[in-house]
Amino acid sequence: MxxxxxxxxxxxxxxxxxxxSSLMKDMTSxxxxxxxxxxxxxxxxxxxxxxxxxxxxxxxxxxxxxxxVASAALVSGIHLLQTNPEIVKRWSNEVQxxxxxxxxxxxxxxxxxxxxxxxxxRLAVNKLVSSLTRGSVRSPLAQCLxxxxxxxxxxxxxxxxxxxxxxxxxxxxxCLRHKAEMVIFEAARAITELNGVTSRELTPAITVLQxxxxxxxxxxxxxxVRTLNKVAMTHPIAVTNCNIDMxxxxxxxxxxxxxxxxxxxxxxxxxxxxxxLMKQITTFMSDIAxxxxxxxxxxxxxLCLKFPLKHRSLMNFLSNILRExxxxxxxxxxxxxxVILIRDIPEAKESGLLHLCEFIEDCEFTYxxxxxxxxxxxxxxxxxxxxxxxxxxxxxxxxxxxTVRAGAVSTLAKFGAMVDxxxxxxxxxxxxxxxxxxxxxxxxxTLYLNTLGADGTVEDMKEFLFGSLDIPLVNLERxxxxxxxxxxSFDINSVPKEVKIQPLAExxxxxxxxxxxxxxxxxxxxxxxxxxxxxxxxxxFANFGKxxxxxxxxxxxxxxxxxxxxxxxxxxxxHVVFQYNCTNTIPEQLLENVTVIVxxxxxxxxxxVASKPLRxxxxxxxxQTFVAxxxxxxxxxxxxxxxxxxxxxxxxxxxxxxxxxDGVEDEYQLEELEVxxxxxxxxxxxxxxxxxxxxxxxxxxxxxxxxxxxxxNLAEAVNAVINLLGMQPCEGTEVVPSxxxxxxxxxxxxxxxNVKVLVRLQFGIDGPKDVAMKLAVRxxxxxxxxxxxxxxxSG
Amino acid sequence: ESCxxxxxxxxxxxxxxxxxxxxxxxxxxxxxxxxxxxxxLFTKTQKTNARTEAEIAxxxxxIIVYKFVQDLHFFVTGAENENELILVTVLxxxxxxxxxxxxxxxxKKEALENLDLILLCLDExxxxxxILETDANVIAGKVASHSIDAAAPxxxxxxxxxLATAREHLSRSLLK
Numbered sequence: 007m008x009x010x011x012x013x014x015x016x017x018x019x020x021x022x023x024x025x026x027s028s029l030m031k032d033m034t035s036x037x038x039x040x041x042x043x044x045x046x047x048x049x050x051x052x053x054x055x056x057x058x059x060x061x062x063x064x065x066x067x068x069x070x071x072x073x074x075v076a077s078a079a080l081v082s083g084i085h086l087l088q089t090n091p092e093i094v095k096r097w098s099n100e101v102q103x104x105x106x107x108x109x110x111x112x113x114x115x116x117x118x119x120x121x122x123x124x125x126x127x128r129l130a131v132n133k134l135v136s137s138l139t140r141g142s143v144r145s146p147l148a149q150c151l152x153x154x155x156x157x158x159x160x161x162x163x164x165x166x167x168x169x170x171x172x173x174x175x176x177x178x179x180x181c182l183r184h185k186a187e188m189v190i191f192e193a194a195r196a197i198t199e200l201n202g203v204t205s206r207e208l209t210p211a212i213t214v215l216q217x218x219x220x221x222x223x224x225x226x227x228x229x230x231v232r233t234l235n236k237v238a239m240t241h242p243i244a245v246t247n248c249n250i251d252m253x254x255x256x257x258x259x260x261x262x263x264x265x266x267x268x269x270x271x272x273x274x275x276x277x278x279x280x281x282x283l284m285k286q287i288t289t290f291m292s293d294i295a296x297x298x299x300x301x302x303x304x305x306x307x308x309l310c311l312k313f314p315l316k317h318r319s320l321m322n323f324l325s326n327i328l329r330e331x332x333x334x335x336x337x338x339x340x341x342x343x344x345v346i347l348i349r350d351i352p353e354a355k356e357s358g359l360l361h362l363c364e365f366i367e368d369c370e371f372t373y374x375x376x377x378x379x380x381x382x383x384x385x386x387x388x389x390x391x392x393x394x395x396x397x398x399x400x401x402x403x404x405x406x407x408x409t410v411r412a413g414a415v416s417t418l419a420k421f422g423a424m425v426d427x428x429x430x431x432x433x434x435x436x437x438x439x440x441x442x443x444x445x446x447x448x449x450x451x452t453l454y455l456n457t458l459g460a461d462g463t464v465e466d467m468k469e470f471l472f473g474s475l476d477i478p479l480v481n482l483e484r485x486x487x488x489x490x491x492x493x494x495s496f497d498i499n500s501v502p503k504e505v506k507i508q509p510l511a512e513x514x515x516x517x518x519x520x521x522x523x524x525x526x527x528x529x530x531x532x533x534x535x536x537x538x539x540x541x542x543x544x545x546x547f548a549n550f551g552k553x554x555x556x557x558x559x560x561x562x563x564x565x566x567x568x569x570x571x572x573x574x575x576x577x578x579x580x581h582v583v584f585q586y587n588c589t590n591t592i593p594e595q596l597l598e599n600v601t602v603i604v605x606x607x608x609x610x611x612x613x614x615v616a617s618k619p620l621r622x623x624x625x626x627x628x629x630q631t632f633v634a635x636x637x638x639x640x641x642x643x644x645x646x647x648x649x650x651x652x653x654x655x656x657x658x659x660x661x662x663x664x665x666x667x668d669g670v671e672d673e674y675q676l677e678e679l680e681v682x683x684x685x686x687x688x689x690x691x692x693x694x695x696x697x698x699x700x701x702x703x704x705x706x707x708x709x710x711x712x713x714x715x716x717x718x719n720l721a722e723a724v725n726a727v728i729n730l731l732g733m734q735p736c737e738g739t740e741v742v743p744s745x746x747x748x749x750x751x752x753x754x755x756x757x758x759x760n761v762k763v764l765v766r767l768q769f770g771i772d773g774p775k776d777v778a779m780k781l782a783v784r785x786x787x788x789x790x791x792x793x794x795x796x797x798x799x800s801g
Numbered sequence: 802e803s804c805x806x807x808x809x810x811x812x813x814x815x816x817x818x819x820x821x822x823x824x825x826x827x828x829x830x831x832x833x834x835x836x837x838x839x840x841x842l843f844t845k846t847q848k849t850n851a852r853t854e855a856e857i858a859x860x861x862x863x864i865i866v867y868k869f870v871q872d873l874h875f876f877v878t879g880a881e882n883e884n885e886l887i888l889v890t891v892l893x894x895x896x897x898x899x900x901x902x903x904x905x906x907x908x909k910k911e912a913l914e915n916l917d918l919i920l921l922c923l924d925e926x927x928x929x930x931x932i933l934e935t936d937a938n939v940i941a942g943k944v945a946s947h948s949i950d951a952a953a954p955x956x957x958x959x960x961x962x963x964l965a966t967a968r969e970h971l972s973r974s975l976l977k
Contacts, residue, residue: 046928050929074943077933077934078928081928081929081931081933082928084804084931085928085929085931111933111934114932115931118803118804118931121803121804122804146890147805147887147932147935150805150884150887151803151804151805155803158803187886188884188886188887188890191884191885191886192884192886192887195884223854223855223889224854224855224856225855225856225857225885225889226886228857228885229857229885229886232885259849259850260849260856260858262858262859
């Protein structure tokens, strides 16, 4: 008993020397029980050093005559393998001997341990398995282990299935006739789980499982049904023989067994049996719990998709059970199934929609009602006689709660928008909704009446009312939060459309310095918002207006230099701000008054207006300094800037961390930095390029052809142009299939001044790698289209 | 991965309270999680009849085999893809061994009075998730030899054994 307590407490070896030494004495005692238990306990509380001391005893114990002692040592070995594998691997000789032991369970444990030791050596496992399959294995547990290892070997010994039977298949088949049920079952399961198993190989396994189906023991029935269920997913025909037995299982006491039987039958059923099955299932459904019901619903759904001709009876079945009692998840599953059937089986659409309409007359779950109404709005107008559904929808407006009423109003409006003939009647109905008690309902009704009643292109209006919002809601929320009430109204186009995956913590702290190793400074975690906050917090830059774009950081120093600097270019309407992120990698230095001297002689259009120095730059703590330039408004000026880092350097005593009082002025040359046309372009994608292209109209279209000269390959040319323009490729057109001679690339972006631009590039590669390109630009402003061509022409 | 492993063995009473349990897996990190598991498992299996044959169920992606006798509920839990028949063998071994140790009267009172035997029994069946023994006779034998040390004087035996020995002495002297 003491042993059990010590194991529970599990102290570490160095704490309990007394305990361990007395346990070690026990290990060599005469009483076998003490030896066995002492071994188990010691192995649980031991560590590496203690283990080496007792290793000798353990090795002796493994080959001890007493099976209890041997088992104890072996099982402890299995546990120790997790923590001290090298030590345990030294015992493989003794373990090998133990595998030959006559005691049943010793063989089992030895086999387990040996396999774990030799797990990574395929050849060794192979040898082990071959020797044992020919030899005799005494305990059923060991036999099960052997079956598992055999299947592992079969799996790993590639696919030699052309050459007749697999290796060891005969062994597995032989095990099907073993005395112990667990072995039979394990073998049957192993056979069914073989890769690419053929029907011929499956047959004996399935026969055995079929016998289990009619056993008196629930466990056997359950095991068999579960395995057959898995097989039915891949080889339904092989399982059809068992259908009769399974049908009797539908009324089994154990509901898990019954559910598994039903779902298997649903998978293996053929068209003729579907009707019969449905009858049986109807009585069955009332007996089982919700969670089982959902499983059955999903099986029925796949059945219906398999046999679309039977949709009528299956649809009736689904609508019947929809009417009965049930929880939310259950009804949701049924509604989802009906929706999927309607979508995939066109003939089922009418009846399906009607069933759903009847359901919402009576549905207690608001969520489901609104979902169904929305779905009706999409599918209803496309049917042959949409007016049928109007009555159901309109009834919702009178009878339900506010959420459902609002949904119903939207649906009515959709019908009106899509089906012209119904418009006048819809208007009458919508006018009645204007008197509703709820705000949302009245608002929606008014909106729809006004927009639908007004003249305006039908397409636009539909797009406005019912089009999907391309913008991820997260971004919209963020932009709305940042928007401060001012003269300018909120511009929805400014909301970034890409979902930037940012760790939440980083967004909150644009000024905080992230720690990092010396080296290229980690970028101050950035989204446009973080930069905006940062820049607007600096008074000199606060009145530059709205930040149009911030570029990605550009390195201005090579790696492994004393001071690592990168720059981010912030583009405003009439200004450009360079944010230099600096890191000092020298522990013995403290930099103060850090500024960047920028030589803009090669950038005539820019004039420096402000700079913000960095007060102090200690070791390993990145900081920012800023230089702002004015540029002509609205003009995408370009230019080159050379940079020099200027600072006062003070020596730091590394032991105290204090700096001297005097410092020396110093300078450090950085690389040049360029402002290019692509900096004025925001990468903004569109989801449907064609629509956007058509709607932009050809008034501001410019088309021209260019010869790009010899290039490595088409992909390289495409990438070069994309980078030059700085626009977002749409619909995956940046990927050029290899070996293609021509490619069309679609780009979209927003140019400075908030002008939407769409570009269609057609590339062709001539004989000796000469690439020719046709560029078609559409935008809202001619000047911009011209500008784009300029960029390409000069790039 | 291939070695059959047991996740826990539970012995609950007819209201779902613990009599003796042993967990071998980290899936239930603290006591409240364990008790919640036991309670919900009990509720789910309460209504079934597992007295003649062992029953089986899937619960929270585990396989549970269980058997009831008098006012005690025995459960053995394994992984989803475990061989159910192996689990049942362990269950049967535990069940029969307890029957042997409690000398035929398997109910809650006897179990609580002989809790040490039950705990030793659990210890001898599974070690850290690996099956040690499934034969009820062998298990009971090991437990018995644990608790009653043949040569130990009376003071070293546990109270129950002392009482048992005393009872035997008494009955022998009465019969003389």
